[in-house]
Amino acid sequence: MKKTFTINISGTIFHIEEDAYEVLQKYLINLKNHFGVDEEGKEIIADIEARIAEIFSSKSTDEKKVITVEWVNDMIEIMGTPEDFAEEEGEEDVSIASEAKRKRRLYRDPDHRVLGGVCGGLGAYFNMDPVILRIILVVLFFVTSGAAGLAYIILWIAVPKAVNTAQRLEMRGQEATVKNIEKSIKEEVKEVKESYKKFKESDTYSKGKKSMEGAGDVVYNIFKVILKVFVIVFGVFLIISGFFGILGLASSMIIGHSFVEGMPLIWGPEIHVPNMLNHFIEPGAVTWGLILVGLITGLPLLALVYIGTKLVFRYKSNNAIVALSMAGVWLVSLFALLILSVGQVGNYKQSSSITKSETISCDSCQTLYLRVADDKLDDYAEIDWDVEGFKVAVIDGEEVVVGYPQLDVIRSSGDDFVVTVRYSSRGKTRDNAKQWCEEMVYTYERTDSTLYFDPYFFIGDEAKWRGQEVDIKVRVPEGKAVFLGSDMDEIIHDIENVSNTWDGDMVGKYWEMKPEGLTEKTIE
Template sequence: MKKTFTINISGTIFHIEEDAYEVLQKYLINLKNHFGGDEEGKEILSDIEARIAEIFSAKSDNDKNVITLDWVNEVIQTMGTPEDFAEEEGEDDSIVSETKRKRRLYRDPEHRVLGGVCGGMGAYFNMDPVILRIIFAILFFATTGAALLAYIILWIAVPKASSTTQRLEMRGQEATVKNIEKSIKEEVKEVKESYQKFKESDTYSKGRKSVEGAGDVVYNIFKVILKVFVVIFGVVLIISGFFGLLGLISSMVIGHSFVSSWPLIWSPEVYVPDILNYFVEPGTVTFGLVLVGVLIGLPLLALLFFGTKLVFRYKSNNAAIVLSMIGVWFVSLIVLLSLSATQVKHFKDRSSITTSQVIDCDSCETLYLNIAENKYEDYTKLDADIEGFDVYVVDGEEVFVGEPELDVVRSSSDEFVVTVKSVSRGSSRDEAKENSQRVIYHFNSNDSTIVFDPYFFLAKDDKWRNQEVFITVKVPEGKTIYLGEGMQEIIYDIENTSNTWDKDMIGKYWEMMPEGLTLKEAK
């Protein structure tokens, strides 16, 4: 038994004997070398392979039939070889290509008006398709439309000549290599001639001029729109840059920007220089402000520069200006980071100090906790986002005040006790402890009532070092506290047996029980 292979010819799978495969492979390679690798040659080879697949399929009764050497030789003899028709170069082409075979009816898609029925019938009967179209038109009126029904039936029933082999069969020609090559070359030549006639026609010339004219109009419109957009964008940059610089300067000088509410304006709200004195050491504020001004001002100045360039289109050495601004900006950033690093060291260590006071009220069963009046409530509060601190403007000066936190816990003795824990940071533990000792906080006790200040203060000339104040009211078991109105300002996450929120604990009595602080029911 001979060795067989499975091959794919034009999308169809075949089984072929080894010796037949070798001969077929050489034949196809010979054809490929002859026709070359251009688009026209590829199309010829594709049609030849389709014809070979068609012949093999016709010979195969089922999928088990194997292509033999005799089949391959028969196909080669039918299709012809490049050597065969190369010898016929000197003969008349019409004689060579007129190998006749039985015609088959197809629809001709290349010479169609509607479905190609008349074109296919013209090729089948060797007639001019125009004559057949005239006949169909006459029959349409003579038969009151019955001819149209016949045309539609033929359109549906007759297959379309989609391949070169089918187009040759439509004309009664054998699908040999020579005829396939000639058919495709004639089709390519016809397409080129039609395109050339179209290019030379008045329609093409007028159409091209119309398209070019329309393109010029569209280009000019877009060009004008782009120029207008660039000018508008430049004006926006100029306004933003100018008023941004104005807002920055006013923030630096008077402490706030007076153009912050204007539209299209980006103006930084920098509360300087007074507030900065609470954070950094003396002598560094002015230098730091200059660096901040450069870091914020240069981008705003760049907006102003590019905006005027877009609007007024003046010439300048853009590269030199841009590189200079970038260089100055980066130098300022490095210096500011170095300066900031020297200030960060003041937050290195943390320390605290705690003071305790026993409430002198031996016979008190209930301790009333109230908050003192907020004397800064009527003053302007600056929108300075500093955690745990508020800034008020009092008589033209900024006052820096902190917000304490109050908690209630069980007392280990039979007395009410209030502890105040002041926490601060510093460059060392000793410095942090000294800062904690200078934190100022007051509360007043009178018999069974304690009034807590809503704020704590820093000592004069002290800097902000993340100071905090924690107040703890220690309640003996069996005794009660009352949280007065306003205490929600300073109480923080007081634990109780009912998990009541801080603000809902206000205005109620709470008794310290063994299980914890418990709401006391009114009698």
Template structure:
């Protein structure tokens, strides 16, 4: 039993014997070498392969038969070899006259179609002009009251379209040999070239080309004009931004208020930067830091002004040295500011705290009311900055730094109410941090059964910001209660309670300390427990 292979010819799979495969492969390689690897040669070879697949399919008769060497030899004999028709080049006319015509097959001709190519295919089959057949169809349409149209549609559906060169040859009654396939394809290529050459030399092509060139020139000029206008607009924006940005920066650094504040695309904060930095860094570094900040912000603004002027006025300059120098100065300022900032960050290295606890004098009090004292700084002018609950106000010409305390409630270990004030701060060392914490000023008052808490804590005069905080803790004995006034919402912070009530919902209510934790009392109970006590006012 001979060895077989599975091959794919023009999209159709065949089983072929080994010796037949070798002969077929040599035949196809020979054809490929003859026609070349250009597009025209590839098209010829593709149509030849399609014809070979068609012949093999006809011989297989829809059964899974193996392609034998006899089939391959018959295909080669039918199709011919390049050597066969190369010898007949000088006798081409005689060969076509004497060669027997192949029986015609009916196809639809896609190359001469108006609708479906039925008339073109019938014209090729009967060797008639398709125009005559179209006239006949039109006449029959009226004579048969539309039956001719139905016949045309049936032919359109039933008759296959001549897709390959071999099918087009069969449609004209010519043998689908290698030579005829080559001739047909070359004729089609030449026809296309002639049609293109004729169109290229026509007046229509010349006028169309001239119109396209004109339209292209107009489009180019319009886009060029739009680009120029856009460049000028961008340049004007850069000039205005750079100019007013420089004015805003200089006025902010020098006098502490930018007169271009609120303008778009410019520097305009109302901050006196020297005083602002004095709150954070040592006095000796403020001037140096301001120079570095001015260079870091000013050099890009100058670059914007320079680039904008070049875009608007289109002058040429080769001041590369100046540009590189500005970049170098900017980098030096950046490195210097980073070094100074890193050294100042050492002021926040360690943390320290100071705790002051006081037991409230009234042992018989069952409920204390927690309320806010009067805000003494409410009507003073504030400086335009706010950092971590800190703000600065001007009191009689002096700047005072204020901070917001935080209040929490815990269970007491004894039978008395205790107020614990924890002041914390940061510093280069733990001792320095404790010293900063001890300098924090905070007061509260005891008035009968009412605790009045100041809404702000103060830093000492000329004090520096070191992340200062004040944490107030009210320690409530078990069985006793506190009442939170509405104003306490300003300073209470995450008070734990049995019902997990949010801080904003705790105010205006009375809360009793029970074994399980802080519990809200009913209104009737809380009213009973709040008694009038003798006056006993003390400021701590």
């Protein structure tokens, strides 16, 4: 009984007896020591291993697959050892005639190919110049009306390509021994080196190298000029944007609007910053808020100017100190503004409301007509910022905050029409929120069976905006109706009805309160 190993030779798995493994390992180590570890030596070893795998594969059968020491010795006798072909100093190369010959095998020659290497392989197989075979192929192509071309394609597909050195030797009828593999690879390497040397020494190489270097210098200089121009233009753009942005910010903070408004690429909208903040923030916090907002917004604009001047004038400065100083001031300002904002948010913490009701006494009124009163603010200036739920108008030089009421129509529990107005607001405390509710002003007028609702409500002369709302409920008794004027779509909000009609489509129509709900009334 002998111990066996599993080995991989050139991608093929073999089983080998222990004594045969030792002989094979010693042989391969001897080859590696002889050929060295450079790229040429590695290529020789790889081709030798491929030939060894081919020899062992030819010996393997279904009955016997394990490599024995006899197989290894036979392989060494075929391949030879470095000692067998080591050249003595001054001795000429052994001629090909003294080399062992083997039967030729047809391969496609990739080293002498025009298309697929078929003619090159046939030339090596028949020991002929492949040029003669190519001429014969062209002549046959015309004589056989293209049949020769089809035969070439079939050979291209069927005949394998000589990939490694052992196959190229076999293609020429030379035994794939260690010596022949080494000699073939060295000749290929020598041929490549000589071709490269001739190419480097040629006029074409010198001229091409000079042309490439000259073209590279031209492209580099052009790119360098374009980059410099782009940097300067970009720097000028940053300077202009930052400078006018600072002017717009300063004028908005101090004057109340930007005098550079409308100029292209410039930050400067008409935002009326001081007056706007006065409607939300306590008076003592407005000044600090403006300073902090100015620093948070102005420092980045100042940084644009600084970066732009650096790009245009290319002066040297201590960038780290300047950048860290600006970043430090910006972060402190942001932190302080957050603290200030949190304190102001507390003004919206609690909520309160006041409700006022009025019964519309009219026994003979079966229909109540609802309309929107004339806009009393038409003759007064309106500031162009309009936030959802409220807007600011200028009356007699004073800014007044007004809000938009919302009206709904619901069922009445009694026999009379009832108008309920609910005032709601938020504040720091409930009492504070209630105080804001009491300062709110909203009016509507009655003429016979018609009610005229104002389109706005006032939050009060000295009041701050705390989310004030006015909700109007018109309560309709069962069996009676309301008529929604065409302008009521300004204030009505989500009126429930039997047909689920959208608010905008309810105006200009009569609606009767029935047991099932508000129903459109048909007028005959």
